[in-house]
Amino acid sequence: MHTFQARDRFADGAQYIAGRLTQGTSGRTHAVVDPATGDEVLTYELAGPKDVDAAVAAAASAYDGWSAASPGERSDAMHRFAAELSARAEDLAQAESLQCGKPIKLSREFDVPGTVDNTAFFAGAARHLAGQSAGEYDGGDHTSYVRREPIGVVGSIAPWNYPLQMAAWKVLPAIAAGNTIVLKPSELTPFTSLMFAQAATAAGIPDGVVNIVTGAGLDAGEHLVGHPDVVMTSFTGSTGVGKRVAEIATATVKRLHLELGGKAPFVVFDDADLEAAVHGAVAGALINTGQDCTAATRAYVQRPLYDAFVEGVAELMGTVRLGDPFDPATDLGPLISHPHRDRVAGFVDRARSYARVVTGGEAPDHPGAYYRPTLIADAAQDSEAVQAEIFGPVLVVLPFDSDADGIRLANDTPYGLAASAWTRDVFRANRATREIKAGCVWVNDHIPILSEMPHGGYKASGYGKDMSAYSFEEYTQIKHVMFDNTAVARKDWHRTIFGDR
Numbered sequence: 099m100h101t102f103q104a105r106d107r108f109a110d111g112a113q114y115i116a117g118r119l120t121q122g123t124s125g126r127t128h129a130v131v132d133p134a135t136g137d138e139v140l141t142y143e144l145a146g147p148k149d150v151d152a153a154v155a156a157a158a159s160a161y162d163g164w165s166a167a168s169p170g171e172r173s174d175a176m177h178r179f180a181a182e183l184s185a186r187a188e189d190l191a192q193a194e195s196l197q198c199g200k201p202i203k204l205s206r207e208f209d210v211p212g213t214v215d216n217t218a219f220f221a222g223a224a225r226h227l228a229g230q231s232a233g234e235y236d237g238g239d240h241t242s243y244v245r246r247e248p249i250g251v252v253g254s255i256a257p258w259n260y261p262l263q264m265a266a267w268k269v270l271p272a273i274a275a276g277n278t279i280v281l282k283p284s285e286l287t288p289f290t291s292l293m294f295a296q297a298a299t300a301a302g303i304p305d306g307v308v309n310i311v312t313g314a315g316l317d318a319g320e321h322l323v324g325h326p327d328v329v330m331t332s333f334t335g336s337t338g339v340g341k342r343v344a345e346i347a348t349a350t351v352k353r354l355h356l357e358l359g360g361k362a363p364f365v366v367f368d369d370a371d372l373e374a375a376v377h378g379a380v381a382g383a384l385i386n387t388g389q390d391c392t393a394a395t396r397a398y399v400q401r402p403l404y405d406a407f408v409e410g411v412a413e414l415m416g417t418v419r420l421g422d423p424f425d426p427a428t429d430l431g432p433l434i435s436h437p438h439r440d441r442v443a444g445f446v447d448r449a450r451s452y453a454r455v456v457t458g459g460e461a462p463d464h465p466g467a468y469y470r471p472t473l474i475a476d477a478a479q480d481s482e483a484v485q486a487e488i489f490g491p492v493l494v495v496l497p498f499d500s501d502a503d504g505i506r507l508a509n510d511t512p513y514g515l516a517a518s519a520w521t522r523d524v525f526r527a528n529r530a531t532r533e534i535k536a537g538c539v540w541v542n543d544h545i546p547i548l549s550e551m552p553h554g555g556y557k558a559s560g561y562g563k564d565m566s567a568y569s570f571e572e573y574t575q576i577k578h579v580m581f582d583n584t585a586v587a588r589k590d591w592h593r594t595i596f597g598d599r
Contacts, residue, residue, distance in 0.1 A: 117305030
């Protein structure tokens with residue numbers, strides 16, 4: 099059971115502009131549905147272009163004051179922000195589980211604490227917006243140095259799988275650097291993004307620094323990306339939509355940050371701890387019901403361990419408990435919606451013609467959007483199940499022979515977001531981390547992330563980093579400053595170019 103009441107909380111609307119909730123003006127409504135029951139939770143007015151314009155104007159109005167605040171002032175406000183989020187932890191966890199269907203233990207132990215930790219990290223980072231000096235030259239007459247400066251109004255778009263954490267990953271580095279932001283969360287999952295912005299206001303972050311517009315991608319999203327007063331777009335979502343975002347942004351030469359799809363390989367060498375690998379594969383594949391771009395989706399197992407691995411994963415998947423997201427005993431919640439469940443089921447149903455569905459492969463008799471943990475074996479490398487992002491609780495397992503073959507297969511998709519290698523041999527581990535083309539490679543683990551370390555991909559998984567100091571730098575621009583230290587401007591170099599005039 100939960101106590102979160104969306105209708106009461108968002109009676110004034112599901113847009114947050116200049117420090118207050120407002121109604122959308124698109125003329126269209128959207129119903130947020132609890133994916134665990136199919137029940138409607140809230141119907142609200144979607145944002146349209148006018149709402150985006152108002153949010154961008156609020157962000158632009160707040161920019162001069164926020165960007166001029168000292169690093170210490172921004173840092174202090176963000177430390178208060180972290181405290182506000184911590185005080186609202188249970189409320190945020192319930193809202194996240196209600197709108198996403200994720201188990202409450204995941205929301206309580208991963209999503210909310212991770213968001214608080216991210217906020218605290220970037221509160222510290224706000225004090226470290228530093229450039230560097232090239233020193234003096236020409237006998238001390240000239241000084242040259244670099245400034246790192248905020249860039250202006252940022253327009254960001256976040257997906258539905260981790261609404262709270264994605265709001266943090268988009269908003270925090272941007273405002274820590276002195277920018278202001280308009281965030282468009284998915285219309286499917288607006289609650290925690292709005293609550294995140296409300297916590298920022300409660301912490302004393304000025305109105306207009308953080309704005310939320312909740313609308314459809316083809317309406318509010320495209321208008322935000324194309325807005326002439328937005329100088330940077332950060333987008334997390336599918337590679338296909340990322341290409342469209344890049345196309346729109348090109349018209350105004352926006353800076354782009356893209357975190358796109360993934361198809362993470364899970365490479366098990368023949369000296370690996372089999373039990374650890376089996377447990378890691380199940381946890382890595384089923385995290386957030388598999389709706390995670392870094393989830394383990396392709397397990398490549400060296401042939402001596404292949405049969406035992408398949409048997410072990412199938413057995414362990416059979417123990418996973420599906421159920422009410424608000425039951426602390428639940429391991430696996432529903433998918434985000436019935437249409438998405440049908441999409442996942444379609445991949446599995448088509449795979450039956452070319453591979454072996456070892457376990458799962460069906461939806462239980464339940465009104466929610468549930469789908470059983472599924473293991474597919476013996477698919478060809480070029481098959482749909484191996485190459486396409488399914489985004490559900492589905493793991494595909496293939497054998498390999500040599501180490502080189504395993505690494506080659508791991509790299510053989512368009513994606514390169516994350517991967518893991520399982521071995522007791524440090525030389526194998528070093529080779530795998532060096533040769534696998536992905537933004538993150540775990541060794542003998544899969545999924546853990548840290549606020550201090552970057553997250554972002556190679557190849558069709560996009561470019562740019564979330565979290566860490568690398569992310570902080572994404573939201574700054576570099577200015578070279580050089581000036582003459584002498585009281586009277588020197589003309590020697592002018593004569594070199596123009597002669598005596």
